[in-house]
Amino acid sequence: MTAEAYARLARDYGTPLYVYDLDRVLSARQDLFDALPEQAVLYYAVKANPHPELASALREGNGRTCRAEISSTGELSAALAAGFTGSDCLYTGPGKTAEELSTAMRAGVHTFSAESVGDLRRLGRVALAHDVRAECMLRLNGTPGRASTSIRMTGVPSQFGFDVETLPEVMDSVLGVPGATVVGAHCFPLSNSADEDALISEFEHTAGLMAHLGRELGLPLRRVDIGGGFAAPYAAAGVRPVYKNVREALEHAFDRHLPGWRTGETEVAFESGRYLVADSGVLLTSVTNVKTTGDLTFAVMDAGINALGGMSGLGRLLPSPVTPTLVHPRPSAGVGGEPRPVTIAGPLCTPGDILAKNVVLPQLVEGDVLAVPNIGAYGPTASLLLFLGRPAPREVVLRDGEVLSVSRLDTNRTYA
Numbered sequence: 201m202t203a204e205a206y207a208r209l210a211r212d213y214g215t216p217l218y219v220y221d222l223d224r225v226l227s228a229r230q231d232l233f234d235a236l237p238e239q240a241v242l243y244y245a246v247k248a249n250p251h252p253e254l255a256s257a258l259r260e261g262n263g264r265t266c267r268a269e270i271s272s273t274g275e276l277s278a279a280l281a282a283g284f285t286g287s288d289c290l291y292t293g294p295g296k297t298a299e300e301l302s303t304a305m306r307a308g309v310h311t312f313s314a315e316s317v318g319d320l321r322r323l324g325r326v327a328l329a330h331d332v333r334a335e336c337m338l339r340l341n342g343t344p345g346r347a348s349t350s351i352r353m354t355g356v357p358s359q360f361g362f363d364v365e366t367l368p369e370v371m372d373s374v375l376g377v378p379g380a381t382v383v384g385a386h387c388f389p390l391s392n393s394a395d396e397d398a399l400i401s402e403f404e405h406t407a408g409l410m411a412h413l414g415r416e417l418g419l420p421l422r423r424v425d426i427g428g429g430f431a432a433p434y435a436a437a438g439v440r441p442v443y444k445n446v447r448e449a450l451e452h453a454f455d456r457h458l459p460g461w462r463t464g465e466t467e468v469a470f471e472s473g474r475y476l477v478a479d480s481g482v483l484l485t486s487v488t489n490v491k492t493t494g495d496l497t498f499a500v501m502d503a504g505i506n507a508l509g510g511m512s513g514l515g516r517l518l519p520s521p522v523t524p525t526l527v528h529p530r531p532s533a534g535v536g537g538e539p540r541p542v543t544i545a546g547p548l549c550t551p552g553d554i555l556a557k558n559v560v561l562p563q564l565v566e567g568d569v570l571a572v573p574n575i576g577a578y579g580p581t582a583s584l585l586l587f588l589g590r591p592a593p594r595e596v597v598l599r600d601g602e603v604l605s606v607s608r609l610d611t612n613r614t615y616a
């Protein structure tokens with residue numbers, strides 16, 4: 201996308217404006233499939249961006265296409281709206297209720313990640329009530345591999361998964377739950393690992409752990425989900441990694457640990473959210489006011505943590521290193537001056553609404569448009585959309601340079 205094209209979109213549709221390019225979604229999907237063995241299944245983690253056209257792009261095509269990883273009835277609806285079938289979906293999450301499981305099973309979902317004995321029993325009960333099968337992968341909380349970066353989700357006490365240490369004690373009851381067929385295991389040990397060696401060693405560790413549990417405890421291994429952790433920049437400049445060695449390393453590890461994987465006796469799956477969609481998205485936001493106080497200059501934007509909260513709900517408060525760039529041609533042509541440090545604030549009445557501190561930009565004036573890159577994942581739906589009552593940002597989807605759709609999330613109260 202050229203700066204001129206961004207400026208035109210900002211003019212035509214207003215700001216704040218999310219712009220997604222489906223061509224980039226498809227390139228990311230291609231790169232990730234190229235990094236995985238030919239037999240591997242890939243689930244798109246819908247939470248990264250449930251926009252129906254993005255999810256739909258990941259499902260479409262004649263070659264290798266994604267399935268959907270969901271963990272709520274809202275995400276189920278998003279997946280179905282994107283054209284996935286119930287049987288394309290893997291339903292995960294530590295707090296699944298009987299009601300939502302019932303909804304999911306009625307929609308044809310039959311693959312689940314089971315997080316505990318109670319979860320498994322509930323899955324079995326609901327499946328029996330609907331006279332359907334529930335294929336369950338046990339989510340494992342095991343001892344960690346050596347990866348140290350990123351959000352770690354196993355190996356420490358958490359609400360997720362079966363503790364590997366105590367699995368032997370519950371294995372008999374796990375395998376005997378009426379209505380719930382244990383078909384394999386699921387791990388999601390880490391997120392956002394740009395370090396390829398760390399990622400590989402984590403995958404090797406996971407495959408080894410699953411094989412060990414198969415041997416020692418008779419855990420079935422017809423379907424295994426090895427997890428993900430594929431990285432992408434977030435609201436900052438940069439490019440997503442292209443993993444050159446993962447595929448071969450996985451083939452070795454699977455040959456060693458999961459010998460039936462090449463022929464489909466063991467289906468191996470992976471999950472990804474951010475890698476697939478992050479670099480498809482840009483947020484365009486306008487300067488509404490510039491204020492200088494002492495040595496500091498603040499540019500107040502029309503988008504703040506209400507539209508770009510990302511990660512704030514995940515305990516990673518902004519400012520992360522958000523790196524916006526100035527979109528040219530500037531609506532306010534003619535002004536300029538030496539680049540200077542500026543703090544980028546949002547419009548909310550809370551001092552926490554800061555997107556970036558001391559970024560060096562040409563001197564900003566009201567009406568200038570900034571572009572925040574790499575924000576196709578964990579954008580609007582990961583933000584504090586309702587806080588302070590501003591409308592959700594518009595979202596434009598492009599394909600082959602043409603506008604495919606323009607939409608906006610709606611958040612109205614309905615009385616029960």
Ligand SMILES: *Cc1c(COP(=O)(O)O)cnc(C)c1O
Pocket residue numbers: 245247248269292388391392428429430471472473474475577
């Ligand atoms: C969030 C999540 C993902 C996606 O994580 P990314 O870092 O966006 O790839 C995949 N699987 C599970 C179980 C998740 O909770």
